Amino acid sequence: MVIISRPHIEAFIRKNPLSANSLNNWYFKTKNANWSNLNEAKLINPACDYIGNDRYVFNIGGNNYRLVAMIHFSNRTLYIRAILTHPEYDEFSSKGLLEKI
Secondary structure, three states: OEEEOHHHHHHHHHHOHHHHHHHHHHHHHHHOOOOOOHHHHHHHOOOEEEEEOOEEEEEEOOOOEEEEEEEEHHHOEEEEEEEEEHHHHHHHHHOOOHHHO
């Protein structure tokens, strides 16, 4: 998969250093994948769910972090929209803001 944009990961790691191993592991597994649908994504990342508006959420680091991405399976392209801590994700979700990320 083509992942856009790695700087989101690097910025999140700078603010949350404990996330480094989990996010880098997710990045390399995903980069080397070739998904054509959600079911294939779940084979490598079982904690991936569709949340609407072409957005998917990955639970990372034992559910401590959430990566929100827009995935275009036909183009093999994943756009990182946000990386949030679990409490930040819950706040966005409760306010109905996930579709705007």
